[in-house]
Amino acid sequence: MNAGDAYISSGIILLIATLFKLRALRRNPHDILLRAVCAVLFVSALLFLTAAPPMLQLINAWFGIPNIAAPIVYCILTAFDGASIVLLIHWRGNEEASRTSRQTRLCIWTYAAAMVAIAVLFALGDAPVERLRDLDTYYSSTPFIREMILLYISAHTVAAVTMMTLCWRWSRRVPGALRVGLTLIAVGNFLTFGYDVFKFTAIVARWLGGNLDWLSTQVAFFLASISAFLVASGFLIPPLGQGANSRWRALQRFQQLKPIWLEIETQIPPTSPPPMKWWKSADLRLMQRERDIHDAVLRLAPHLSKSTGETIYQQALNINPDRERQARCEADAATIVRAVIAKNSNASPLSTDERWTVRSTENADDLAQMAQAMTSSPLVESARQPAQPQAWSRT
Numbered sequence: 001m002n003a004g005d006a007y008i009s010s011g012i013i014l015l016i017a018t019l020f021k022l023r024a025l026r027r028n029p030h031d032i033l034l035r036a037v038c039a040v041l042f043v044s045a046l047l048f049l050t051a052a053p054p055m056l057q058l059i060n061a062w063f064g065i066p067n068i069a070a071p072i073v074y075c076i077l078t079a080f081d082g083a084s085i086v087l088l089i090h091w092r093g094n095e096e097a098s099r100t101s102r103q104t105r106l107c108i109w110t111y112a113a114a115m116v117a118i119a120v121l122f123a124l125g126d127a128p129v130e131r132l133r134d135l136d137t138y139y140s141s142t143p144f145i146r147e148m149i150l151l152y153i154s155a156h157t158v159a160a161v162t163m164m165t166l167c168w169r170w171s172r173r174v175p176g177a178l179r180v181g182l183t184l185i186a187v188g189n190f191l192t193f194g195y196d197v198f199k200f201t202a203i204v205a206r207w208l209g210g211n212l213d214w215l216s217t218q219v220a221f222f223l224a225s226i227s228a229f230l231v232a233s234g235f236l237i238p239p240l241g242q243g244a245n246s247r248w249r250a251l252q253r254f255q256q257l258k259p260i261w262l263e264i265e266t267q268i269p270p271t272s273p274p275p276m277k278w279w280k281s282a283d284l285r286l287m288q289r290e291r292d293i294h295d296a297v298l299r300l301a302p303h304l305s306k307s308t309g310e311t312i313y314q315q316a317l318n319i320n321p322d323r324e325r326q327a328r329c330e331a332d333a334a335t336i337v338r339a340v341i342a343k344n345s346n347a348s349p350l351s352t353d354e355r356w357t358v359r360s361t362e363n364a365d366d367l368a369q370m371a372q373a374m375t376s377s378p379l380v381e382s383a384r385q386p387a388q389p390q391a392w393s394r395t
Helices: 003-027 032-051 053-063 069-092 097-124 145-171 176-207 213-256 258-267 282-303 306-319 324-344 364-376 378-382
Strands: none
Touching (some): 032 069, 032 213, 069 145, 176 213, 213 258, 258 324, 282 324, 324 364, 364 378
């Protein structure tokens, strides 16, 4: 794969990533952080697409001005630097809103001014010979064009050092996917800094009468390709990792509630929709399961025996006096088991004074513990017997 194909392929991949993020932005249009992520991805995709040598030639031909593609690409690169810093400012999210807003405006105006200066310097300079790969070194001594080149590399260097320093410091204070993402961004910007160093070195070599153009056209190009992917991956991994963790926790909780759901399955109102298929969102499936459990417990309310609940609760406390919460969960589980049996046998509803109130459904952790008691507690198992549960000892 040649340089042009590599750049265009990279741009298409980043553009696809941008489209995925735009779907999330449509659901949360006022999320500033998400806007910044979309901006960084889109600008990086645009940068790769326009920086490909075939695209440079096409842009020059379309405008009819030799090397007009250079300031366009430099401006896009400068916009990418500014968008990356803005994203990091909002990503940290641990400062006052006024300070964050002030830092954002300063960054935007600074890099916008650099972009205007790049365009003005190119307009003032003279670059009649089209150079698709070595413009930086070829025109390194040309008035105004030289300043344009130094300006874009300097702005790029400042952004790289800022991002590398801040991300590296921050990565040492956070765990998980966020730490991985920040480390990738820091490494990517370290390579970006290397890109700038090689560019400067090749330019200085030209000033001194030497020729190290290969540092600019080959080594720097290689580092830029790797750096862009590392930085883009670093911005994508934390939200993707958080989403994956959230889905995994929802799936775990969904499975934890399976024992109680199987216990009350026959009591779920017939008007309730059928269980969602396994490929549906774990959060939606969990929400449906929790709703089914709550609805079934309400339907069982006339058969929830206060006598059974108090007996199991006291027996559980006798076994472990320090576990009142667990005792309550076991008592709730036992009364539900007995209520299902009573309702299925068409037993008469209990009077209000004889009913037990299930409270474990009011707390997520208690609900999970009650579900576990359905299969692990001998006291709950004893409640399945036709007779009232008898005292039981774990000794």
